[in-house]
Amino acid sequence: MTLQPDDYYTLADGRIVFTEQYHLKRGYCCASGCKHCPYDFAKVPEPKKTDLLKLKKENEKQQQ
DSSP, rough: OOOOOGGGGEEETTTTEOOHHHHHHTTOOOOHHHTTTTTTTOOOOOOHHHHHHHHHHHHHHOOO
16 A cells, blocks of 8 residues: 555654554554554553553543
């Protein structure tokens, strides 16, 4: 899959962050705990999965 400009963004320290759009095109959870995972971290093992879901929920509340 060829990356498109709206598939990712780059942080100030040079790390690449994949967008929700990219993850949806890929079609599955990779179990890495990605920031924009649209699959609710389906393959991430516990307890990390629960922690990530809590963090995601907190971030969504702050954005409202």
